[in-house]
Amino acid sequence: MVDRPKLASTIVDDDAPADAAVARADTASLRRGAALGRYVVLDELGAGGMGVVYAAYDPELDRKLAVKLLRDDLGGAVDRRARLLREAQALARLDHPNVVAVYDVGTIGDHVFIAMEFVAGQTVTAWLAERPRDWRAIIGVYVLAGRGLAAAHALGIVHRDFKPDNVLIDGDGRVRVVDFGLARTSEDAADAPSRSTSAPDWERQTDGSGRAALAQTITRTGTLMGTPGYIAPEIQHGKTSPAVDQFSFCVALWRALYGELPFAGESAAELAAAAAEGKLRAPARQTRVPARIHRVLVRGLSANPEDRFASMDKLLDALAHHSARRRYVIATCVTVPIVLASVIGLGAMRSDDSQICRGAERQLAGVWDPDHRAAISRAFAATKMPFATTSAAGVTGLLDQYAGAWSTMRTEACEATRVRGEQSEELLDLRMACLDARARELRAFADVLAHADAKTVEKSFQAAQALSPLSDCADSAGLKAPVRLPANPAIRAQIAELRGNLAEARALDIAGKFKDAIARAQPLVVAARATHYRPLEATALTVLGTAQRNANDYPAAQQTLEAAVAAAIAARDDATAADAATSLVRVVAYDRAKPEDGEPWIARAQAFLEAHDDERVRAQLDNNVGIVRFAADRFDEALAQYQTSLALRERLYGAQSPLVAASLDNIGLVYDSKGEYARGTDFHKRALAIDLEALGPMHPSTALTLTNLAVSLHNQGLFDEALTTAQRAVMIKEAAYGPESAPVAMSLNEIGNIYFFQAR
16 A cells, blocks of 8 residues: 556546547537547537537547637638638747647547647636736736747737637646637738627636636637737738737736726727727726836737737837836856856846846757657657557656746746846756756756666656645755855855765656665765765755665665664755654564654654645655555544645645545555445555545556456455456456566456355
8 A cells, every 4th residue: 555656548438429429510529429520529618609619538649639620610711711721830840938728639530630739727717816916927927828829929810809718827826828829920910800799708717626727708700800909900901910919919908907997888889999999097906016017008909900019029128127126136057967048247237127037948958848748758658568659748748847837936036036026046046056956957867867767667756746845945944054065166166066966766666766866975975975965965865865765675765764863964955854754663663564664764854844834745744654554453543644644745746646545445444444345445555545636547557556446346245346446457457567567466466356146
């Protein structure tokens, strides 16, 4: 009973109807299981004047996505279909971190479809409604969305319906523009209609289960397309250019900052007239938004597109510039073994603040980029594991999120010092060093995955979730360590080098290459001790001890981790002490079967967490204590620990995380052991649903959950269902491990038990 890895797939209805279901002109709602070409419908996310959006499953690439089926029921079908297909193909060329990704375009029957990334998150509308937002935070979000628009403009694509409902913020804070359903390539602008009646809004936002948030307000062909209040005046005359998105962008930002639209009107016609006449209302909300920001918005809202900024990039530069103080800066760089796009400072120079903190994404070139993503996909496919495609898609998606959050945090750290003056130069250096270390670990992990074997593929998703958290790089108190770095520059450089090497050792460990991790970490412990810098020594020992534990060398792991705790105490590093002590709870009390010796480590880990609370470590401690209590048949105590761990994991990783499934499965085992088999079955089935969604139907962790479910079912006398479930587990394990493997034996044993109770 352990935490186990678990990635993105969906079970679909085998009785899905043929493509004829979507050949009708009205694109009526399709039921779950219907076919959209090769895609299988899971749910309808929403509908509007331009079409219907479905959550769907791609069986060829084994991933969940969103499919937009565009309407084509108002005449001119052949020509209009050709234009819609050109626009969709243009969108597919757009690859930018702030734009929802388009995977595929084509036709199904008489309809154009767009298959795109399925994003779990909330709209900017919902984000703004959660609580009052500082004007700087609002501008920060909108500037990222604007970067997505600018990238589209560079390919000749105009969105035509930019608004806060068409911007998503996912769980990692990544901002993406969605729903280019009204997009026109610039060369097609001439066929824009000239009259307007608007269709009603439809929305589908995050419902608490991590589902995608989508929203749009659109109109049918023959009417003016867009959202009243956001439409640039020239659209009424059939003129479309990137300037229309600039206008809509400024409307949305004005509303976010001031709480109302910039133009007054009770109807679409009144709003359009006010915009055409340039009748801006005075901001009603009392805000601290600087007057210079207001001036930028006023220019972007000019009725004449020639009076607006020359491009979206120019507008964004003006916002970034005017939200900052101009000041003299010294360009600095942190030297690390991998080059992270630093600029060598040659002296004080005058710098445009709009440029100071830009380009964080480019600093990940060679760290996490399309080449690494492609290499991982090739390596996973080469293993020929039945879950390789699903795992590759899932792990690269997680690393995309991690890299996006890294870029956002690096930009924010820079702006906090260089732009807003809220943070000292010393703290900026500490944050940048922390982020550099995270980038080193990300690159090392990506390199390991690019040479993956079957075991690495199996563990890849859990490994990606185990990357060192970026939140530590925003923890001011934690970064200001009680033990300062040595004054000697040579020693400081050596420490930086060793930290990078330890990141590589940790990447090997979390990817399942335990022996390689041990071989890499052992000389690093010796080198760390030679620096006499105890925080580094504590970290090195923790990395080594964790790898030894994962390699099942429990005596060595205990000795190393105990030394790690001692070094961390000497360094007054409560975070590392809590991490090492939490591992010792598992190693001593459960792995080495010495529960009495493990009890003091439970108390020590809790004490360290009181000094430096880390919810990730706390969730793991609760899980480890639950395992210890379960092994001692103290089921009520185990249940309480697992439930606490479950609540933390749901908050930290989301309700659909494999770590959540592991907690649910463990809770099910407790109820089974208490004789409450029906409740146990319920928890196993909940865990299985997550496994199937997150990891796919052929992953070994799915098989483990199926085995536990089979035992629970047969204990209730549900032998036929139990037998089918156990047989599914055998099939998955044979594909993953071979028919002669120990995991297969476990499920075969359960099948034998079922036959025995059936008197077969």
